[in-house]
Amino acid sequence: MALLTVQGLTRRFQGLVAVDSVDLAVEPGTVHGLIGPNGAGKTTLFNLVSGVLAPSAGSVRLGDQPLDGLPPYRRTALGLARTFQNIRIFSEMTVLENVMTGRHTQLSSTWGVLLRGSGFRAEERQAKAKARDLLAFVGLSEAADARAGDLPYGDQRRLEIARALACEPRLVLLDEPAAGMNPAETHALLGLLRRLRDERGLTLLLVEHDMPLVMSLCDRLTVLNFGRRIADGTPAEVRAHPAVIEAYLGTGRHEVSVSRGAVS
């Protein structure tokens, strides 16, 4: 069974249909790419799935759990995490605190916060240890106590991923994780995302414009144009799909042609 099932998802903004009855199925343990020209509705779809926006129609399921109508925090507790297109780390907090904030739904102490009993202290210690593990995993151990806003751009992206992982997700939505990265950073990111799938068994759904990255990383692709799904399949299938070539080349809105092939 698919881990994420999206059926007939639609969102209208004052006459404009940003997402138009889109179907999508993400299989567990895969990296699923969501591509399409600018304005195709990819980020809107992410906002609908993560609950930041309410859909006009359609349904979203995580496993066999319907997510419809649930606020974002409930979806997080059910195993959905995400990153944002324009990085949204908590820049005043330290790097470690950012990741610990991601542990929010895993922690439960309330009165213990005031009483400081052993339960609270153990929980806090574990949260800290777990956060340090995640920082090590994304390669940010050194920066644990730095102010998050002071990190270089690429590191902020990695921090955002670590923070999403701290939510103990089953599915992570990554919104343009490579945006603004230089080739070396992108290459490192590719390795990190692969390890998420291969070492941690995570399922990823990502929006990305960096076609070489998408082609070499994704197991499956869904292509949106003007809010509609125009193709779905393996990278090779999608690359050969006439509607996709039309969408990218026909509009001239994107600088990278899909047929350019994979990065090694």
Next chain:
Amino acid sequence: MWDALDDFYWTYQSLIHGIGVNGILALSVYVVLAVGQLSLGQAAFMGVGAYTGALLSVKLGAPFAVSMLASALVPALLALVVGGPTLRLTGVYLAIATIGLGEITRIVFLNWDYAGGALGLSSIPERGGVPAIYGTLAVLLIGLTLVARSRIGRAMEAMREDEAAAGVMGVNLPRYRLVALVVSSAMAGVAGCLSAHVSSFIGPNEYGFETAVTILSYALLGGIGSPLAPVLGSTILTLLPEVLRPLADFRLMVNGLIIVLAVLFMPRGILPWRIARTG
């Protein structure tokens, strides 16, 4: 030595009380600001607490502990009724609803004959005093520091920085806003009760718009990086007119100016130090 201390206390009694009470008020508005909301109802909550506590003491002869408890509960209830519906909306709605609350409580006290109407309530028994005021302030300072250094403090700061991102981290935004507002109103109510029982008189015009804005200016001057900052802000603003006598007549203008300058040029306050968010 003791005589000197005694003299000092009697000379500056009301100032000493004022610093403590204003410190509690500063913490009460800090709690709401710390989750990224704005309440302009702190003066109203304070007034409701003051009237609740004073009425219980004067009319029913209730023990001080009962007055204190009631002065926390009644404003909290009011916060639920007035602020409750705004918590799913943007912060502007809470700000508007609480400004409205300030104006309406003034009208109610002014016209409520049982509570003295325009004349206010007088001969409130002297209770609590310095130990109760500073004890409450200390308990709140410690409590809020512990809360700041925990998952709750992290969630609060996350909300203030970026609500959408905090929600995606699993923070139940409406509940945090609600609890913050209710706790904050209870704190302001207690401050009102404590202050009423050291000043022997309260009136309907003490808890208006100017007081609400002054309370806000405490936290904006001090900052909200730690619970200590708003208390520092309130202490400075309470002492200022005493130290600079000519300023006393322009106290409200100074407070207004401080808010403008703090938001524009010093958004972290004069104590920008930020408390660690790990326990």
Next chain:
Amino acid sequence: MLEQQLVNGVVLGATYALFAIGFTLMFGVMGVINLTYGVYFALGAFAALWSTQALGLPIWAALPIGALIAGVIAVILDTLLLTRLRKAKAPELASLMVTLGATLFLYAGMAAALGTEIRRFPAEIFSGGAYSLGDVRVGTTQILILAAAIVLMLALLALVRGSRIGLAIRAVAENPDAASLMGINGALMLRVVSFLSGAIGGAAGVLVGLNFNAIQPFMGEHMMLRGFAVIIVGGLGDLRGALLAGLLLGLAEVLTAAYLSSTLKDMIAFALLVATLWFRPLGLFGRAAAKRA
């Protein structure tokens, strides 16, 4: 008797509607609850008072002077207080707090400079007498207030909904960045809106001051509760909603004062505000630009 109350209610409601329409315009375009609006209200009234007293002008000439001065001051204050925050794309509550501090400063300053006692227009302003229609008496001042409020509101609606400037203003309200891409001078439009809403607020101050014949520095502060109630009931940023809700509040207040009690009258605005928040948070027409968190 009821007819008389209805007439009084409509006159009062028209002034509330006028006050609120400027307030909600400011929010709708700038996205900021600008509390200095109450100051423009009082300044407009004082400027008109001064024109009638010191210059001996008739009220129909004093009204535009009050509006003009309030509008100019609105533009100056908006530039001083909010430009910096707009550039930094600061959160809306920061803007609200700045205007809050400025409001406290200005009220206290006005109280110090002008005194807090209630001032009244010269008696000859009200010498026009009254018309009787059966049992209903309508003063010439009331007719002037109603006519001025209606003309100003219709003019504003026509400007915003039916002119090129209005189109540009609405574009800036909708999306400032996109508007500037289309060649609209966003900063200029914000100034135009500041001026318009400040002038409307000032005019409302003149008319309300005239209606009660009472002017003092804090009149704006007390009016703000009504302003908030009206813009929330009407829906934040909704001009027609504000118009309707303003009339409604005026009628409700007058009828309550006449048939129930005058204490209750002052609570109606707040009761409407809280009831709206509970049951229809987006206002009468429910399509206001309120973002849900």
